[in-house]
Amino acid sequence: METKRAFLCSLILFFFLYSAEMRGQDSLSSNLIIQYEFNGDGTNIVNTKYYLKIGDETKNYDFKWMPGRDGSERSALLFTGNSNGLKTSLNISPQILPELTYIAWVYDRPDGFLFGSTLPVNSEKKFSSRSLQFSKGTVIAGFNKLDTLKKPYFASLQTSKLKKDKWNFIALTVSSVDSVLRLYVNNEYFESKGVCYTPNNSFLIIGNTVNSPYTRPYRGRVDEIRVYNKALTAAEISLISGFSISNAQERLERNATLKKALIAGLIAFLFLSVVYMIVVLITERRYRPIKVSSFRSDSNKAPIDRKTEEANKLASDCVENAFETWETVSEEGGQVLKSPTKHKHFKTTYKALAEAKSYNPDDIDVINRMNELGNLLNKLSKRKFYGNWFLAILTLIFPIVYFLIERNHLDTKGMIGVGVMLLPALAYILSNFAPNYVVANRTNKVGGIFGKVIAFIMGAAASAVAVDYYTETTWSDGSKTTEYDTGSNAISLVIWVLLIIAAILLSMILAIIAAIIAFFRNYIFYI
Known part of the structure; x- marks a missing residue:
């Protein structure tokens, strides 16, 4: 009797779960507008629209039929990297589709645009947020964000490496409602908030894109492609892929919160330490001689x-x-x-x-x-600056240049941002005012190591630009002619510029590290 009761309960539970899954599948199917299974053709099995004209692989060298996920022949499409893309006639403009989801299964680590757009890149650099490409084994989704002046600028979301020699699940959801772009790769989750959208008409291209300053046709194998007119949830993505996405989403949100807390904590520490050091420098005890x-x-x-x-x-x-x-x-x-x-x-x-x-x-x-x-x-207690003035000045370059360029457009938030960028330099300068007796007691003086790192980079930059590449020819009459290699000299100039930029950016990081160390040595522990 007990065995029958247990069997009956198990059967009821099975039917309950099965019906719940089927209801989920039915709700998803109502939002499915494209499904290419690539079983020997480009048929959209959802309806007769958006058919892909792939053609016979014996006459078309842009594609080749390959085994798919289930091992069946002619169940996956290989893009050879020569295609201009397959136009779908699906208008993916946010005015037509406020929400959108792309899903695909790709093999190994492909390259180029799998989901592209017919929207051209104009002078305002309005990139479509509804394209997806592969590069160096990762998935990249490009989009626009708005700066403090409400002007669009290009940004991108990049994932970790795809699995080699295996099928990978890819999903991209975008929504003009909450301005969040979400990217799913196997069981991993990535997102970017504050994404802005262009209202211009744009049609979906499979295997290439127009919405890029350069052409990167897709090269790789794809088994199935789906497009939904809804930004699917993590639970719905999990139902389709078989991966547990919710845990990855929670982990990403937790890591993002932790990262924000660490950055906010660092900014607060730098600000409070600067205030503390100013107070110490003003109020530090001094002896007044007696008359x-x-x-x-x-x-x-x-x-x-x-x-x-x-x-x-x-x-x-x-x-x-x-x-x-x-x-x-x-x-x-x-x-x-x-x-x-x-x-x-x-x-x-x-x-x-x-x-x-x-x-x-x-x-x-x-x-x-x-x-x-x-x-x-x-x-002995008099404080002197024992830091590296070169590092301090280099750290000031970026915030000062930014302020001079944007000074006529900065709002309150922008001015606060400039102040935050000035904190590393200010903290570095103040923290390196050390009492004479503290410095005299130090047996291991490593305070200048950060300045030496920057000096090394700057020296490398100077060496790169100082060398002239030329060929000197001596003729039979004793005369000489010199031909300069403008290409090599141009490369040297580019290297010089890149090293200078690297030195400026690195100086801010090194200044923060050096400021924290010097603050505790010169103002807290006096060692």
Whole structure:
């Protein structure tokens, strides 16, 4: 009886799950507008529209029929990389299709545009966000975003490497409603928000594109292509592909949140550290030498009711006790030499000098002793810039140039962005103002290593542009002619420009790392 009941429950559960899956399949089929199975022809099995004219492979060298995912002959189409693409007559303009999903199964690591567009690239660089290409083993979706001035600029979303010698599942969903582009590759998920769309008419091309400044025909094998008039959800993509996409989507969102938190934390740290360092530089304790005449006139104002001799003794004891905490640096001829070498020595002695002043001593020897120690503290604790000015200046170039170019168009958000770009340079400069005694105590001085890295890159750039490529010919009459290789010289100039740009960008990263290290060394731990 129990066995029958268990069997009946299992049967009910099976039918429930099966019916749920079938309902999901039915709901998806209502949004399916193109399905090419490539079983020997370019038929769209959904309806009679959007038929692909592939032709006989014996007469057309642009394509070749190959085995598909199931191993059957003539069940996949190989693009040889010579095709101008197969036009579908499907208008993929956001005004016609606000939402869209592309799905395909491709073999190995193809190259070129699989999904393209007839929308030409105009002077405003309006790229279609509804094209997809393969490059160097990855999937790339290009699109436009809007900058702070609401002007479009080109951006792209790139995936990790595809599997070699295996079938890969690819899906792209776009929506003009939420302006989010989503890319699915096997069980991985990628997305980009804030995608903008051009309203111009654009028709889908399979295997090439017009919407690119260069031609990259598709080269590779594809088994099946589907197009939906809906931006399918992760659950629906999982139902079609058999991969668990939701976990990858959650992982991407979690990583994106973590990345934003880290960047925000870094910016907050740089800002707060800059404020802290400015406060320290302004308020850092200094000893003001005592003028004997002023102390003698104020000796009767001592805060404790003691005689002058007692006040002098208290002040002297206070200072000498602090002096005894200093580190012994040498003992010669019975004479002990001490020096403040640690931050606590300075804190203790400055505090002792302030307390000694409160006793208003008038003994010239006591006052001279106080001034002697105080002046020594001031000299050793004085801060000087021990960083690399070249690195600091290089870090300032990018934000300054950006500000000069965009100064007439910057809004509040843009000005904040310029301020954020200035933080690395400002933090680097302030953090490298170190007390003299801290630097003197360092046995391993590696502060200039970042500047040396930049100097090496700049030196390589200078070497690249300094070399002239030419051929010198000596003729029979003794005359000489020189022919310059303009091509090689142009390449040298390009290398020089690239190295300069790399040095500028790298300088900001190195400045941040160096600023963090110097901040803790010079303002927190004093080591």
